Each structure stands twice: as structure tokens, then as C-alpha cells.
Amino acid sequence: xxAVDTSRPWETAAGAVTSVGMGIPKQLLPFPPHSVDRxxxxxxxxxxxxxxxxAQFLMRLATDTTHYQPADTxxxxxxxxDLLTATLAHHLEAGDHVPPESHRRALILRIQAFIHRNLxxxxxxxxxxxxxxxxxxxxxxxxxxxxxxxxxxxIRRQRLERARRxxxxxxxxxTPIHAIAAxxxxxxxxxxxxxxxTACGMPPKDYRQATCLPxx
Numbered sequence: 001x002x003a004v005d006t007s008r009p010w011e012t013a014a015g016a017v018t019s020v021g022m023g024i025p026k027q028l029l030p031f032p033p034h035s036v037d038r039x040x041x042x043x044x045x046x047x048x049x050x051x052x053x054x055a056q057f058l059m060r061l062a063t064d065t066t067h068y069q070p071a072d073t074x075x076x077x078x079x080x081x082d083l084l085t086a087t088l089a090h091h092l093e094a095g096d097h098v099p100p101e102s103h104r105r106a107l108i109l110r111i112q113a114f115i116h117r118n119l120x121x122x123x124x125x126x127x128x129x130x131x132x133x134x135x136x137x138x139x140x141x142x143x144x145x146x147x148x149x150x151x152x153x154x155i156r157r158q159r160l161e162r163a164r165r166x167x168x169x170x171x172x173x174x175t176p177i178h179a180i181a182a183x184x185x186x187x188x189x190x191x192x193x194x195x196x197x198t199a200c201g202m203p204p205k206d207y208r209q210a211t212c213l214p215x216x
Contacts, residue, residue, distance in 0.1 A: 001046040001055060003039050003088070010041070020062045028081060030102075031092065039091055050090050053109055054083040082106050107133070108143050112154075119159050122187045126151045159184045160199050163192070167204055168211035177204050 004010050006023070029036065046055030057080065068076070086106035114132055118124050129151070130137040144151045163184040166172045172180060178189040181204070186192035196204045 001044045001051060002041055005040055020058045022058060022080060024081060024084060030085060035092060036088060039088060044091060050086045050106060053113060054087050057083055115155055115158060119162060119185045120183050122185050124155060167208040170212060173212055
């Protein structure tokens with residue numbers, strides 16, 4: 001990734017690439033005037049850390065355009081600005097200039113990405129999440145309370161969403177249901193069946209039969 005100031009002349013050259021751009025008015029960035037100048041036209045990592053989250057978020061917005069409503073625009077813009085602010089602050093070592101709310105939203109996004117990467121781990125619990133992010137377990141709970149949910153409920157919902165996708169995906173058609181359950185963090189097939197039935201209104205086997213079309 002790289003940042004440019006469109007109020008100044010600039011040019012770029014690239015081969016056959018796909019790129020995504022985001023324009024932000026400078027007055028929305030919570031940094032002293034001209035402090036971002038030293039980052040202009042520099043390569044900023046979009047593969048790891050906060051920069052990786054920003055890059056993934058922007059690419060997802062650019063490629064998945066059919067599942068958003070007009071009312072989502074403001075919320076998505078706020079998330080994008082928070083991630084950009086956190087990315088720039090990281091490179092500027094200017095964390096003191098980032099509003100607390102931006103810190104909170106960036107942290108919850110990092111935690112959610114961590115959860116997605118570790119859904120298969122049946123021991124994924126608040127203390128593990130807290131230790132991985134160097135925060136207290138109670139703070140993890142407060143972050144999710146701000147999202148109007150609990151840590152356990154959010155993890156369970158993501159596991160069920162992944163299980164639903166894989167049960168409906170023809171490429172997983174021959175994979176035993178208990179193996180899919182384990183991949184999604186449900187080590188016990190009976191617990192998975194009960195939880196899935198409660199959430200989806202039918203057992204996993206019936207859901208697969210109803211939604212999984214043969215691969216072409």
C-alpha cells in the first residue's frame with residue numbers, strides 16, 4: 001500500500017495490476033499538520049498487522065458489492081477511516097493522536113480476525129484471546145459488550161456460519177459432517193448437531209441435503 005496527497009502533483013507507474021483506492025479528506029485524520037508527509041509515496045505493508053486488516057477490508061468492499069444497504073455506508077466509512085488512522089499511527093508511532101474510539105474499533109477488528117483464523121481451536125476462549133492481544137480478559141468482554149454481544153456468542157455464530165458454508169459447498173460434499181464440525185471448532189459431533197439444529201432449525205445432515213447442489 002502507499003499514500004499520496006492528491007493536493008500535490010504526483011504520478012505512478014505500474015504493470016498489469018488490480019488496485020483499490022480510498023480518498024480521505026486530510027482534516028479527518030487526527031494527526032498534526034504535515035505529520036503524514038513522511039509516509040507519502042512509501043511502501044506500507046498491506047500483508048500483516050493493521051495494514052493487513054485495512055487491505056483485506058478494502059478488497060472485500062471492492063469485490064463483494066451486493067450485500068450492503070445504503071444505511072451501511074456511514075458505518076463502513078467509519079471502519080475504513082479507523083483502520084487507516086490506526087495504520088498511519090503505527091508507522092508514525094503516533095498512537096497518542098488516535099481517538100480512543102478508533103483504538104477500540106481497530107482492536108475489535110484485530111480480535112475478530114484472530115478468532116476467524118483460530119475457529120478450529122476448541123479451546124478458543126476469552127483468556128486465550130486476551131493473551132494473544134496483551135489485554136485483560138475483562139477488557140475482551142467489555143469490547144464485545146460494546147458490540148451488543150458476548151465473546152462466546154460471537155465465536156459460536158462465526159463457527160456456525162462457517163459450518164453452514166461448508167455444508168452447502170459442493171467441494172465439501174464428501175467430507176464427513178463430523179470432520180466439518182471439527183474444522184469449525186466443534187470437537188463433539190453430538191454437541192455440533194444440537195447447536196446447529198437450534199440455530200438453523202434442522203440437523204446438519206438435512207441442511208446439507210437441502211442446500212448442497214452437486215458440483216458441475
